[in-house]
Amino acid sequence: MVDEALRYVQPGFTVGRKIRMKPLFENMVRDKVIGVGESIGLVSPITGEGILPALESAEILVQIMKRQDDPDMIKMAYRKQIMKAYGYYEHLYDLVSAIQNGRTLGLSALRTSLQARRDLIGFGIDFSIRKVIRHFL
Ligand SMILES: Cc1cc2nc3c(=O)[nH]c(=O)nc-3n(C[C@H](O)[C@H](O)[C@H](O)COP(=O)(O)OP(=O)(O)OC[C@H]3O[C@@H](n4cnc5c(N)ncnc54)[C@H](O)[C@@H]3O)c2cc1C
Numbered sequence: 001m002v003d004e005a006l007r008y009v010q011p012g013f014t015v016g017r018k019i020r021m022k023p024l025f026e027n028m029v030r031d032k033v034i035g036v037g038e039s040i041g042l043v044s045p046i047t048g049e050g051i052l053p054a055l056e057s058a059e060i061l062v063q064i065m066k067r068q069d070d071p072d073m074i075k076m077a078y079r080k081q082i083m084k085a086y087g088y089y090e091h092l093y094d095l096v097s098a099i100q101n102g103r104t105l106g107l108s109a110l111r112t113s114l115q116a117r118r119d120l121i122g123f124g125i126d127f128s129i130r131k132v133i134r135h136f137l
Contacts, residue, residue, distance in 0.1 A: 021045040021096055023089045028082060029075040036061055040082070045092040046116050049123050057082060088115045 024041035028034070036042070037054030044050070064077045095112040098105055120127040 019043070019048055021048075022093050023086070025079075025083065025087075025090070028079055032071070034061060034075060034078060042082075042086055042089070044119055044123065045089055045096045046119050047123055047125065052123065053086060056085065060085070088112075088119075092116055092119060 020041060020043065022041060022045070024035075024039070028040045036057040038050050040057070042050060042053035042057050044053070060081050061074075061078055064074055064081070068074045068077060091108075091112045092115060095105075095109055095116065097103075098109070117127055
């Protein structure tokens, strides 16, 4: 619909920038610093949305800090919960990167497609694999 609406509009100029799609989970905690949101790459590799993940990661950290005092325990629990909630972003990144680079998709892409679907629906984006297949046929 957007393509259709813009078909007859002459662009004045177009600018674009690359955005980071790869999670930065290895940098989640370092010394006295614990990262939340975009600082640890919590941006959906599929949609580029990062507001919800930023808020959720901050909420996860706050809830852990309410229960724990020990910094090492906080870091460990935080890492565990972030990986549980967002570890699949690594797979989404691999999928997007494989498609962008024209690499052949393996069987694991099927499972990742379901994770991609869950991600889109989580952001309130209507998505049906059947519609996508129909679009390409
Ligand atoms: C053009 C664009 C469009 C986007 N559109 C969407 C969208 O539609 N939906 C969506 O969900 N996400 C979108 N995103 C992604 C989303 O904006 C970010 O993922 C999200 O804002 C990350 O939140 P954050 O709190 O982790 O980081 P940020 O919002 O980047 O906040 C970090 C803050 O830290 C401050 N800061 C940095 N360094 C220091 C320092 N040394 N000392 C003190 N303060 C510092 C910065 O000024 C900033 O205010 C978009 C991003 C871009 C660039």
